[in-house]
Amino acid sequence: MAIANFPAVLQPVIQQGYLARAFQDSLQSRLGFRSVADRMDFPARIGQTITDTRRGLLAPATTPLNPSSNTNFDNGMSPTNWSVEQYTLSIDQYGNTMDLNQVTEGVGIANQFVENAQVLGINARQTLDRLARNALFGGVQSGVGGYLGGNTRVTTTLTAAGTTVAVDDIRGFQNILSDEGQVVAVSSSNGMTVTVGGDAYTLVGVAADATNTTTAPNGISGTLTFSSNVTVADGTAGQAVVAATAPLVLRPNGRSTTLGLLAGGQKDSDGNVVTGDLLTIQAMLAALSALRDNNVPTLEGGVYHCYLDNAQLLGLFRDDDFKLLYRGQYGSDTYQTGQIFDLLGIRFIPTTEAPQQASLGAGAIHRAIICGQGALIEGDYANMGNHYAGMLDGGELTHVDDVCMITRPALDRLAQIIAQSWSWIGGFALPTDLTADTTIIPTATNSYLKRGVVIESLGASA
Known part of the structure; x- marks a missing residue:
């Protein structure tokens, strides 16, 4: 550890490597949404945004070749091509900092110094977990929405049949994938099929409200404009509005909306x-x-991960089918601890970071998400640690799990104030799987995002 430039009074209370271990321990978390993400390096010197392309497969050739056409150079066959789809990963810089005045802290300098590192580590972990959570549920910039996208409800009843409908959340309706697999804005030439109430309409325009009145976590209220009139019956407040390519959102007892x-x-x-x-x-x-x-594909251990809050987990423990599965096993770890457990190919992971929503009609809304491999991509800037090489002049850089902690020695005139900071440059993306359609996987759904399912429910009280 480079401590030569720290004040002499501080050097004896600093142990080699101890600060680095405190920061690293805080970053590690097996319960965070970030653990779902596949990691990739975001290369240096290519700009702030990268577009990845995922190729599809060819449909199975189940029709026999015609012997009479087996002539010439093509043997009666016509060339085919696989389709592609693209998603964009953008990076930004995140960080936080704390100052420590060694004189005013007095004899508490050693503890305060280490505690700052611990608190910053926790702050970095929570920040990245929350960014991952927000990307999963709400989507990312220039994307097709998150796993809550394309699934909302009418908020204002139409007085007469019309083309514009007010909805609670426009995320997931703003962009579609073109025939070439590129993300493009919904328009008259790039329409989206949307079911409003009981009928399907073609969406041609989306606009956000000047004042956001959504009830969805991080949602955006607005209006949807269709190419033809929506009936009053379909445009009645509370009717479900679902995009044809929306991810699957489930609710107990088949409820159509939150x-x-x-x-x-x-x-x-x-x-x-x-x-x-x-x-x-x-x-x-x-x-x-x-x-x-x-x-x-499943995640580590051959299971899917389900992230849910404790109120929703308590509701599951009260389900009759769950009780039947665990009849006679009340001494099991599942019942004794109610923490991480595997059941039916799903690993249940309680978290306090699940998106919260205040009371809506019957009560607070809770949302669990079940994810498989590839549901989320994390891009970490490859040049992160190299930027600080030779620039700290006696400070210290700790690079753990693609997050940097920078400890800067006192630079003020009285050599009293030490700065501790963390920094991460990266971003999250949601890859689409439109090319995995029914011609490739007969049981596939039509969703853009297929690697996660959200379950909305009420929570149980203790």
């Missing part, structure tokens, strides 16, 4: 009193079936 979730004691549309739309094993099985139908 607003449709019911609390215990309420009556459904048939007049039946419900026990409450809590997370169920049946919803988990439906999500698992969708991932397997799309042949989504």
Whole structure:
């Protein structure tokens, strides 16, 4: 550790390598959304944005060749090509810093110095986890939306049939993939098929509200404009609005929208009193079936990861099917700790970082997400640590898990103030899988994003 330029009074209380270990321990987390991401280096000197291209496959050739056409140089065959799709990864710089005045801190200098490193490490971990979470659920810049995108509801009832409908969240409706696999804005020449209520319409325009009134976490309220009139029945407040290429969002008991979730004691549309739309094993099985139908690869351990908050997990523990599975096993770790456990090919990972939404109709909305491999890509700037080489002049650079911690010696006139900072340059992207259609995988869905499923439900109270 380069401590020669630190004040002499501080040098005896600093141990070689100890600060680096404190920072590294704070960064490691097996419970974060960041652990879902596949990591890649973002090369230096290519700009701030990189566009990756994913190629598709050829449809199986199940039609026999015609012997009478087996002539000339082509033997009766016509050349075919595989399709492509593209996604964009943009990088930005993130960081935080703390100052420490060694004189005013007095005898507490050693503890304060180490505690700053610990707090900065936790701050870096939470920041990157939250960026990963926001990308998964909400999408990224110049993308097709996140795993909550393309799935919303009408917020204002039409007074008469018209082309423009107000919705709670426009994410997932703004861009589509062109025939060439490129992300382009929705327009009259690049329409998107959207089901409003019970009928399908062609979306040709999207506009955000001047004042955001969305109820969705990090959502954007706005209007959708279609090429033909939407009926009043379809344009009634509360009706579901779902893009044809939207990711799968599941809700207990087949509720069509978030607003449709019911609390215990309420009556459904048939007049039946419900026990409450809590997370169920049946919803988990439906999500698992969708991932397997799309042949989504599993993560470490041969399982899919499910991130959910504790209130949603408590609801699962109250599900009758879950109780049946664990009948006679109340002494198991699953019941004793309620922490990480595997069930039905899913690893349940409670987290406090799950997106929270205040009360909406029947209560607060909770969202679990089940992910497979490749659901998220993290790009880390390859030149991150090299920038500081030879520039700290007696300070220290610790490079852990693609995050840099910079400890700067006192540069003020009285040589009192030390700066500790962390910095990360990178970004997240959501790769699409449009080319894995039914010609390649007969059971595949039409979603752009196939490697994750969101389950919305109410939460259980203790």
